[in-house]
Amino acid sequence: MKRQALLPIVGVVALVVVWYLAVWVRLVDPVLLPPPEKAFAALVQGMAGGRLGYDFWRTLERTAYAIAIAAVIAIPLGILLGANEKAYRAAEFVIDFFRSTPASAMFPLFLVIFGVGDKTKILVASFGAALVILFNVAYGVMNARKTRLLAAKVMGASRLRVLTDVMLLESLPQTFVGLRNGVSLALVIVVVAEMFIGSIDGLGYRVFEAQQLFNMPEMYAAIFASGALGYGLNLAFMLVEKRFVHWAGK
């Protein structure tokens, strides 16, 4: 059992070894690929009181706002559409179309409307995430087990009670799938947005800035920080899901 738990470390060690080898045999220009310890030193220094920590926080903040706004709008709307299949069928094409539209293509439009500040970055991310959440919530509600709905009905539950007591809870696992996909997408959009003109902070800005200055250790550090943020957000949602949707898959 203990040995099994150590397996993921093998991959990490292998990655570092390959990186060292690449530096050692000069596979890539040393300016472009510094040795791993330099990148890690930049990561630790940057996160512990340096600029990188601040950028990390700013990106986290924007992503959190984006996902919160998306959830507040998309979850109730998804429930309404899911509970009313005709309404969903009517909206389905529009939802699918914009869900398939790269949210980054909406930047110029949002820039014109909301200016170059935080608002645009957050709202474009919300837009992308909301459609993913909406789609998943609606399907979660629509795919509620028929038997469970009938069981509530035969016990005398009104339509409203069936919705609140059964459909809502039935859709929770799918809602969490939507939230996790949504937060990943929101992070992608926020980081891209931070690379745009007019940005002054955030992980996207840090990666871009370091690259412009040819400060490669710092660029790698910012990339790893972004990865850690994405991984951490996903993990956080999974832990919350495990707590609130203890019955999923059982």
Add this chain to the structure above:
Amino acid sequence: MDPRAAPPAVAAAAGGAPHITVRGLAKRFGEAVVYDRFDLDIPRGRFVSIFGPNGCGKSTLINMIAGLVPADGGEILFGGKHLADTKIGYVFQNYREALFPWLRSIDNIEYPLRLAKLPKAERRAKVERLVAHLGVKIDLNRYPYELSGGQQQLVSIMRALVVEPEVLFLDEPFSALDYEMTLFMRDQLQAVFDETRTTTILVSHDLEEAVYLADHVLLLSRRPARVADLVAMDLPRPRDAHTLSDPDFVRIKGHCLDVFQREVRKG
């Protein structure tokens, strides 16, 4: 049989006014006529098993009586009342999908009482009384998915019984359980019936089970479904393993099988 003829006299056989009266029931699925001018009387306080060929509409019949499936026509009354004024309990075949996995077993059982807006103390008391009544030895603080299949179905049955229903419906309740658990659950159900004498309608695809539990076995024909036969089964209760080899039981089961096979061959 002329469908206009008087409804089968189960009630007369039971010697009392019928509890459930079905008159002129009609149901079709697309082109298929499942029920047409179907009449039936079900006596009060009796256990009726429904048995018939595959797809003849056994489940559809109890689902229409229980209001889960709308009928195309006809009238169903419970001692003269409509379904809306009647307390019923319903046990589904698929307990895994019928229970609420987000609620502990005890909260599952209390759910219909919560719908009836009973205060918490009263709900608890009712469940405790039911548990004592049935001699159930399950940890009801567990979630359904932490229980065995038989225990889950027992929780389902308790959820149906806790409202003290006038009619209890069971749709193939034990078909997802293994044989050992099925035998145990049959006796649990029999004990419940002995205790409560609730009018009970069981749909079963297992003839032995249908006969073993019933006061009356209702045999349906292929569709459009008619009453092929209505067989009285009056061996004394409680019935046990010896009942299964009792000559009367064997004879009644044999008769039911004959009727069933005759109906199947007609198709």
